[in-house]
Amino acid sequence: MTNFFNLKIPEDEKKVLLHTCCAPCSCSIIARLITDGIEPTVYFYNPNIYPHEEYDRRKAEVIRYAQKMNIPFVDADYDSDPWFEHVKGHEEDPERGERCTLCFEMRLGKAAAYAAQNGFKVFTTSLGVSRWKDLAQVNRAGEKAAASFPGLIFWAQNWRIGGGQEQMDRISREENFYRQRYCGCLYSFRESLRRGFPEFSGDQPAL
Known part of the structure; x- marks a missing residue:
């Protein structure tokens, strides 16, 4: 097993922009980065999340943990209409299909733009943490986003x-x-809903 604390950030950078999807998926990343002396800034851009109440609930948990860990939090705000337009025609795609690719590219593209505009040389994401996500699919989207900004690196770490x-x-x-x-x-x-999975909190594993 890889050593838990053996992280190698590209270019030996000391700060990283972390695109964050939710608190459970990002908490261990944040802890690992801080332990290794890397300064994360949390970037929350997730216009895909439905409904709005769900978005607020997930964002509040990320903010709570960022405040506890005393790290910056960037709120990119909620604007779902462009997201629905971006994935139009892919409503019936399966999980890990083209709709997910489009979604990842949109969200990580926005994170890459923010990173490039605010002095970050490296950015990464918590999207690949879920066992239900295709890590290679996430990484391809991140690398594509970084390619639009010369000098910016997507850190394709398997978290x-x-x-x-x-x-x-x-x-x-x-x-x-x-x-x-x-x-x-x-x-x-x-x-x-079709699978009969209700929302929940506590000790049970999330996606």
């Missing part, structure tokens, strides 16, 4: 390995994070 999953579960329990049963968008929400 699941080296104790990452166990750390995520432990911190989530300790912090009593709200933990959702669907990835976020309207279409994954509908699928969760």
Whole structure:
């Protein structure tokens, strides 16, 4: 198993922009970065999340943990209309299909733009932490986003390995994070209802 604290950030940078989807998926990343002396700035841009109340709930948990860890939080605000337009025609795509690719590219493209405009040389994301996501698909979207900004690097770290999953579960329990049963968008929400997955919090594993 990879050493939990053996992180190698590109170019030996000391700060990174962390695109964050939710508190459970990002908490272990934040803890690992801080332990290794890397300064994360949390960037929350997730216009896919449905409904708005769900978005607010997830964002509040991220803010709570960022404040506890004394790290910056950037709120990119909620604007779902462009997201729905961006994935139009892919409403019936399966999980890990083209709709997810479009979604990742939109969200990480926005994160890359913010990173480039605010002096970050490296950015990464918590999107690949979920076992339901295709890590290679996430990384391709991140690398595509970075390619639009010369000198910007997408850090394609596998945050699941080296104790990452166990750390995520432990911190989530300790912090009593709200933990959702669907990835976020309207279409994954509908699928969760078909599968009979209610929302919940506490000790049960999230997506």
